[in-house]
Amino acid sequence: TLQHIFKEIFKASLELQEDDHRKALLVSRKRQPENTVFDINGETIGRSGTQTFIAGPCAVESYEQVAEVAKAVKKQGLKLLRGGAFKPRTSPYDFQGLGEEGLKILKKVADEYDLAVISEIVNPADIEKAVDYIDVIQIGARNMQNxxxxxxxxxxxxxxxxxxxxxxTIQEFINAAEYIVSRGNNRVILCERGIRTYEKATRNTLDITSVPILKQETHLPVFVDVTHSTGRRDLLLPAAKAGLAIGADGIMVEVHPDPAVALSDSAQQLDINQFNKFMDEIKNSGLYNKTDKTSPSTI
Amino acid sequence: TLQHIFKEIFKASLELQEDDHRKALLVSRKRQPENTVFDINGETIGRSGTQTFIAGPCAVESYEQVAEVAKAVKKQGLKLLRGGAFKPRTSPYDFQGLGEEGLKILKKVADEYDLAVISEIVNPADIEKAVDYIDVIQIGARNMQNxxxxxxxxxxxxxxxxxxxxxxTIQEFINAAEYIVSRGNNRVILCERGIRTYEKATRNTLDITSVPILKQETHLPVFVDVTHSTGRRDLLLPAAKAGLAIGADGIMVEVHPDPAVALSDSAQQLDINQFNKFMDEIKNSGLYNKTDKTSPSTI
Amino acid sequence: TLQHIFKEIFKASLELQEDDHRKALLVSRKRQPENTVFDINGETIGRSGTQTFIAGPCAVESYEQVAEVAKAVKKQGLKLLRGGAFKPRTSPYDFQGLGEEGLKILKKVADEYDLAVISEIVNPADIEKAVDYIDVIQIGARNMQNxxxxxxxxxxxxxxxxxxxxxxTIQEFINAAEYIVSRGNNRVILCERGIRTYEKATRNTLDITSVPILKQETHLPVFVDVTHSTGRRDLLLPAAKAGLAIGADGIMVEVHPDPAVALSDSAQQLDINQFNKFMDEIKNSGLYNKTDKTSPSTI
Amino acid sequence: TLQHIFKEIFKASLELQEDDHRKALLVSRKRQPENTVFDINGETIGRSGTQTFIAGPCAVESYEQVAEVAKAVKKQGLKLLRGGAFKPRTSPYDFQGLGEEGLKILKKVADEYDLAVISEIVNPADIEKAVDYIDVIQIGARNMQNxxxxxxxxxxxxxxxxxxxxxxTIQEFINAAEYIVSRGNNRVILCERGIRTYEKATRNTLDITSVPILKQETHLPVFVDVTHSTGRRDLLLPAAKAGLAIGADGIMVEVHPDPAVALSDSAQQLDINQFNKFMDEIKNSGLYNKTDKTSPSTI
Incomplete structure (x- = not known):
């Protein structure tokens, strides 16, 4: 029938249009088929077959605390240390982080242990200043659409x-990245960290298939934050394995010298021993720096 | 049994503690039993038995557009005009608002029609400047935890x-308000605007019972944004009626001289005629400025 | 451009097609513009401007318990009594209801107080038997797609x-009703009872705008179960007011002579005194049997 | 302080109590520390280090269709064939399956290819009859609380x-399994198939960390249905890898000789070629029948 013909014609034009739109985004894989690959402190991010681990405490509490974690991170052969200086907290009366003082501690430790540091910035006015102290700017979940x-x-x-x-949504996430890239900064890492659902057995629900979708739709590196997605120490290792198996370019995990006294997120950080076991199991799993992530969707 | 006794003792102490915590919040009704009531341009906000309507276009597009809506708002006897100058949009390529120019238009129209204006501010650095132009600062949904x-x-x-x-969550919402009040500004209006759920028949799911919960937990005025919670023109009136019936202190609704050509939210804004019908039906419903909201939970 | 022309042509044909599909459903208002109205024990269900209350205990526990509630229901001038005989419970070790014995109690009480009874049936094999005892068959939320x-x-x-x-989803709900109607039974009441979301301040999130949507899409009566949607005694009255204001044809609420000792749902049932106050406030609200529900979407 | 002491005492007793409750469930790992392991047609289910694949069409459409898939399944060395005879469909006008005729086809094909068959049963009254035809009874998602x-x-x-x-929720899922086991049948496989969330890039959101949680909380085998959790052909392989990596005991995937003409789920089934590639990639991944699943939570 006539209607059917129009339908088919229109379908084709619609798909064309949608393709155009996605191609138009700077972050789109349609626009740039090859992975965005860049270097942070000698660590290659985003190259197929290479995975990166980022570890460190939820919040910077003191030089000693950060240094102790840095030592462990270094010993495991890793190169990226995380730590929060500005902490966006639900209540105004919770620990809000050490601020610029925290950034200075991170910088000092990073220099001493030859690590790159990543830390969250929450105010546009602080971005300029922060680049003097840190190697990677983190934009947190609550600020994804700031x-x-x-x-x-x-x-x-x-x-x-x-x-x-x-x-x-994944589309909103991609568009948020486009805000950054469209201003000229194309070194963006996308980090899945769980989504809010009705299920409360975990802090959030790790949307594991967002990883291959983001790899298909964009050319950016995709990481999995196993700490915030699960909120449970006992799930960090299984979640990291799943992340690596499904093609993530990296894993972020929180480590604290003494989680029980941590000023935030105490229930979900690894202590140094647990972190060493965690990395050992990852290395023994056959999933680390061995998988070929070029073809998440060959079928 | 012993365990049961401990349980009962502990229950009592837990409830005591939780009460203490809630009382501790400045926004808590435990701390201030009477409603926070204040005046904006002669309109009383938050007084039991009085409801306020806020109407206006999604985005400020031109002086003529805003003035046309202002005229209709004025004619309906309302005193608060809304309009977006800074528009947080999912894509960086969508219309981002007229910025400070938009604020100036709002100010001009407000002065001419003797209305108070409400507009969203998205950058901490713009707050100081904005207070010269507008009467109510809106913090948008995407920035609730900014x-x-x-x-x-x-x-x-x-x-x-x-x-x-x-x-x-409602608790996060309350804590976000506490951030503002704890800095010394206690004139805060809470605005329910729908939550994100699996159901896609509406743009969001209007969480109508959040209204009586927020009225119980805090002493702040509670409004319902019927436009963003439903995203459907045909649901604005029923949603407004439900909001008034359940005890909301006010309703916010988007109105545009010609929604079909609106630069944003075209599918959900009322045109002037529809707005007049909307207000007429509200006035005829027996729900406007007649209900006693003092006792949402007398049972 | 050509593409644009095709787009417009196709849009029109798509809408036509979608209309056709919805019209095809027996429950669709496109197929039957006037409300489905029927009578249960002298109570008219679904007529514009008339609202019905269904009240009764969560579970039938004894003749005395049901009779006491029936007396109160009767005294309030209501005609429909609810009570669960077969209780679908999350755990196999929770009280599963009195079964057929419960249906017999309901029948006895109904006869004595001249009330119609509504009770949930959970096994297809029990439907035939149940019609001898009860006046309305309830299909529970867990069985909506059974x-x-x-x-x-x-x-x-x-x-x-x-x-x-x-x-x-609302579409799945409508299709579930279609399963019943397509077998020849067109006396179906749709009952919104809250949906599962991330928000845990309430047991479920009452999707209040589903009421006008269901009224638009179908010709069936739409009720609101305020007990299961909120799970909180203090929200039953505000939720019922919102339900009536937005156009519901009826409200269902749980009442128990002594909720504290109820075998299920003890935290959310009204006792007899509370029920009397609840009905008094409803009657004084101006929302009961006075609103005209013919035009939820006149705009 | 006194309150603190009570708190500590109570915490201990609460945990004790919760432990007791979980231990009480027959499916609980606290009650039976070792895995439940059983045999289906020579395939061992639930043994640590062994994984099982179940493949087959969404719906049984004809003997030829099922036989063609069975041949491919057999060739891949698998032993379990799935196929739907009773199809629970959203609309009453969608294909409802071949019913008992479908079960007969499955039985015939199973005998010819020496495979075990799994098929969904939707009516309690059909269970008795079904055991003559099939080797594993499937209870579908819509009937989990039937x-x-x-x-x-x-x-x-x-x-x-x-x-x-x-x-x-995971707790509701565990309790549903307890309903089966408490009646005397302890050969139950739990199958994660995605949960309903706001994200619509996938049909459902695969809750991958439910796998290690279910393995910890129960002693039952845990499978992942990659077809219904993703609803996208391009995500079946990545999801299967993640499932194996995180410790699933098996994977279920839909295969159809010609998905384009399938009477249901056409967008998400593999054709025979794709299925062969899928299995080849799984076998080459190093994740199949090699991981040790005994310790998902050693940290």
């Missing part, structure tokens, strides 16, 4: 790790 | 309308 | 109250 | 594959 912050992060020459919002 | 913005809004002497985050 | 049960309920000559599934 | 069906499945001597409900 577009002013995204624009500021897009205007500096520093890699950005962008976390998925608490209940952001 | 704590730097909340702190900035808490530091000025201007009422704030705080929208609930896309998937914020 | 299609064998729907088919069985569609094959008898008895009104059916169909609850929305825990996380059913 | 307790009458669970009880019936618990009363026969046949393994049961129980799918997680559309929006079931």
């Amino acid at each position: 577009f002013e912050l995204l624009k500021a992060a897009g205007s500096v020459d520093k890699p950005v790790l962008l976390k998925r919002g608490l209940s952001a | 704590f730097e913005l909340l702190k900035a809004a808490g530091s000025v002497d201007k009422p704030v309308l705080l929208k609930r985050g896309l998937s914020a | 299609f064998e049960l729907l088919k069985a309920a569609g094959s008898v000559d008895k009104p059916v109250l169909l609850k929305r599934g825990l996380s059913a | 307790f009458e069906l669970l009880k019936a499945a618990g009363s026969v001597d046949k393994p049961v594959l129980l799918k997680r409900g559309l929006s079931a």
Whole structure:
């Protein structure tokens, strides 16, 4: 029938149009088929077959605390240390981080242990200052659609790790990355960190298939934050294995010298011993730096 | 049994403790039993038995557009006009608003029609400047946990309308308000605007019972944004009626002279005629400025 | 451009097609513009401007318990009594209801107080038997897509109250009703009872705008179960007001002589005094049997 | 302080109590520390280090269709064939399956190819009859809390594959399994199949960490249905890898000789060639029948 013919014609034109739109985004794999690959402190990010681990405490509490974790991170052969200086907390009366003092501690430890540091920035006005101290700017989940912050992060020459919002769709996540890249900064890492669902057995629900979808739709590196997605120490290792198996370019995990006294996230950080076991099991799993992530969707 | 006794003792102490915690929040009704009531341009906000309507276009597009809506708003006897100058949009390529130019238009129209204006601010650095132009600062859903913005809004002497985050819990919403009030600004309006759920028949799911919960837990005025919670023109009136019936202190609704050509949210704004019908039906419903909201939970 | 022309042509044909599909459903208002109205024990269900209350205990526990509630229900001038004989419970070790014995109690009480009774049936094999005891068959939320049960309920000559599934979309809900109606039984009441979301301040999230949507899409009566949607005694009255204001044809609420010792749902049932106050406030609200529900979407 | 002491005492007693409760469930690993292991047609299910694949069409359409898939399944060295005879469909006008005729086809093909067959049963009254035709009874997601069906499945001597409900919590899922086991049938497979969330890039959201949680909480085998959790052909392989890496005991995937003409789920089934590639990649991944699943939570 006539209607059917129109339908088919239109379908084709619609797909064409949608393709155009996706191709138009700077982050789109349609626009740039090859992976975005860059270097942070000698660690290659985003290259097929190479995975990166980022470890460190939830919050910077003191020089000693950060240094102790840095030592362990270094010993495991890793090169990226995380630590929060500005902490976005649900309540105004919870520990809000050490601020610039925290950034200074991170810088000092990073220099001493030859590590790159990643830390969250929460105010557009702090971005300029932060680049003197840190190697990767983290944009947290609560700020994924803080577009002013995204624009500021897009205007500096520093890699950005962008976390998925608490209940952001994958399309919103990709568009948030586009805000950064469209300002000229194309070194963006996408980080899945779990989404908010009805299920409360875990802090969030790790949306594991977002990893291959993001790899297909964009050319950016994709990481999995196993700490915030699960919120449970006992699930960090299984979640990391799943992340590596499904093609993630890296894993982020929280480590604290003494989680029981941590000023935030005490229930979900690994202590140094647990971290060493965690890395050992990862290395023994056959999943680390061995998988070929070029073809998540060959079928 | 012994365990049972401990249980009962502990239950009592737990409840005591939880009560203490809630009482501790400045926004808590335990701390201030009477409603927070304040005045905006002669309109009383938050008084039991009085409801307020806020109407206006999604985005400020031109002086003529805003003035046309202002005229209709005025004619309906309303006193609060809304309009977006800074528009947080999912894509960086969508219309981002007229910025400060938009604020100037709002100010001009407000002066001419003797209306108060409400507009969203998205950058902490713009708060100071904005207070010269507008009467109520709106913090949007995407920025509900942009704590730097909340702190900035808490530091000025201007009422704030705080929208609930896309998937914020009621407790997170209350804590976000506490960020503002704890900085010294206690004129905060809480605005339910729907939450993100699996159901896609509406743009969001209007969490109508959040209204009586927020009225119980806090002493702040609670509004319902019927436009963003439903995303459907045909549901604005029923949603507004439900909001008034359940005890909301006010309703926010988007109105545009010609929604079909609106630069944003075209599918969900009322045109002037529809707005007039909407207000007429509200006035005829027996729900407007007649219900006693003092006792949402007398049972 | 050519593409644009095709787009417009196709849009029109698509809408036509979608219309056709919806019109095809027996429950669709496109197919039958006027409300489905029927009578249960002298109570008219579904007529514009008339609302019905269904009250009763969560579970039938004894003749005395049911009789005491029936007396109160009767005294309030209501005609429909609910009570669960077969209780679908999360754990196999929780009270599963009195079964057929419970149906007999309901029948006895109904006869004595001249009330109609509504009770949930959970096994297709029990439907035939149940029609001897009860006046309305309830299909519970967990069984909304138990299609064998729907088919069985569609094959008898008895009104059916169909609850929305825990996380059913509105379209799935409508299709579930279609299963019943397509078997020849067109006396179906749709009952919104809250959906499962991330928010845990309430047991479920009452999707209040589903009421006008269901009224638009179908010609069936739409009720709101305020007990299961909120799970909180203090929200029953506000939720019922919102339900009536938005156009519901009826409200269902749980009442128990002594909720503290109830075998199920003790935290959310009203006692007799509370029920009397609840009904008094409803009657004084101006929302009961006065609103005109013909035009939920006149705009 | 006194309150603190009570708190500590109570905490201990609470944990004790919770432990008791979980230990009390027959499916609990606290009650039976070792895995439940059983044999289906020579295939061992649930043994640490062994994984099982179940493949087959969504719906049984004809003898030829099933036989063609069976041949491919056999060739890949697999032993379990799936196929739906009773199809629970959203609309009553969609293909409802061949019913008993479908079971007969499955039985015939199973005999000819020496495979075990798994098929969904939807009516308690059909369970008895079904055991003559099939080797594993599937309880579908929509029936996870159809307790009458669970009880019936618990009363026969046949393994049961129980799918997680559309929006079931992990605790509800475990309790549903307990319904079966408490009736005497302890050969139950738990099958994660994705949960309903706001994200629509996938049909459901695969809750991958439910696998290690279910392995910890129960002693039952845990499978992942990659077809229904993703609803996308391009995600089947990545999801299967993640499932194996995180410790699943098996993977279920839909295969159809010609998905484009399938009577249901056409967008998400593999054709025979794709299935062969899928299995080849799985076998080459190093994840199949090699991982040690005994210690998902050694940290």
